[in-house]
Amino acid sequence: DVVLTQTPPTLSATIGQSVSISCRSSQSLLHSNGNTYLHWLLQRPGQSPQLLIYSVSNLESGVPNRFSGSGSGTDFTLTIDPVEADDTATYFCQQSWNENTFGAGTKLELK
Amino acid sequence: EVQLQESGPGLVKPSQSLSLTCSVTGYSITSNYWGWIRKFPGNKMEWMGYISYSGSTSYNPSLKSRISITRDTSKNQFFLQLNSVTTEDTATYYCASLGARYYFDYWGQGVMVTVSS
Numbered sequence: 045d046v047v048l049t050q051t052p053p054t055l056s057a058t059i060g061q062s063v064s065i066s067c068r069s070s071q072s073l074l075h076s077n078g079n080t081y082l083h084w085l086l087q088r089p090g091q092s093p094q095l096l097i098y099s100v101s102n103l104e105s106g107v108p109n110r111f112s113g114s115g116s117g118t119d120f121t122l123t124i125d126p127v128e129a130d131d132t133a134t135y136f137c138q139q140s141w142n143e144n145t146f147g148a149g150t151k152l153e154l155k
Numbered sequence: 156e157v158q159l160q161e162s163g164p165g166l167v168k169p170s171q172s173l174s175l176t177c178s179v180t181g182y183s184i185t186s187n188y189w190g191w192i193r194k195f196p197g198n199k200m201e202w203m204g205y206i207s208y209s210g211s212t213s214y215n216p217s218l219k220s221r222i223s224i225t226r227d228t229s230k231n232q233f234f235l236q237l238n239s240v241t242t243e244d245t246a247t248y249y250c251a252s253l254g255a256r257y258y259f260d261y262w263g264q265g266v267m268v269t270v271s272s
Contacts, residue, residue, distance in 0.1 A: 092265050
C-alpha cells in the first residue's frame with residue numbers, strides 16, 4: 045500500500061497569511077508515463093469533498109490561483125497564498141499511482 | 156455538468172448488506188470511471204472501488220471479499236453492495252467520477268450510513 049503522510053494535522057492562520065501543507069508518500073508517485081499521480085482535495089464543513097489540484101500542480105477549473113501545488117517523487121506541497129475566510133476546510137492529498145489512498149487530512153482554521 | 160446523487164438506507168444492522176445507489180446526470184456512465192469512497196468518523200477517507208466505462212471493476216484489497224460494484228446503464232446508475240457489515244463500516248459514503256489520472260473530480264453529496272442493531 046502507498047501511505048501518504050500529511051503534516052501538519054491542524055493549521056491556524058490569519059487572513060492574508062501564506063500557509064503550506066506537506067504530503068509525503070511512502071513510494072514515488074512518478075509513473076513511467078511521466079505523469080505524477082498526486083492530487084489535492086478540500087472538504088468544507090457540511091459539504092462533500094471537491095478537487096483542488098490534480099497531478100501535483102494543475103488547478104481544477106474554477107479554483108482560484110491562490111492555491112498552488114508543487115513537488116515531485118515522494119514530497120509534495122499545497123500552498124495557499126493568501127488565505128481567505130472561505131478556505132476554512134480540511135485538505136487531503138490523494139494518490140492514484142497504485143490504486144487510491146488518501147492522506148489523513150489537514151484542518152485549516154482561521155484565527 | 157456532471158451531477159451525482161447517492162441514495163440508500165441510513166441504518167443497516169450488523170451482518171447484513173449495505174446497498175447504495177449513485178444516480179448520475181449530465182454524463183453517461185458508459186464513459187469514464189465511477190467510484191465509491193467512504194469517510195469514517197474522525198476524517199479517515201478510504202477508496203472502496205470503481206467501475207469502468209466497460210463495466211470492469213477494481214476494488215480495494217481490504218474489501219475485496221465483501222464488495223461488489225455494478226451498474227444499470229439504462230438508468231445511468233451504479234451501485235455499491237458491501238456484505239457482512241460491522242459497526243466499523245459506519246461512515247459517510249460518497250460516489251464520484253474519476254478523471255483521466257484517476258483523481259476524483261465530481262462528487263455526490265454523500266450519504267451517512269450507520270451500522271447498528
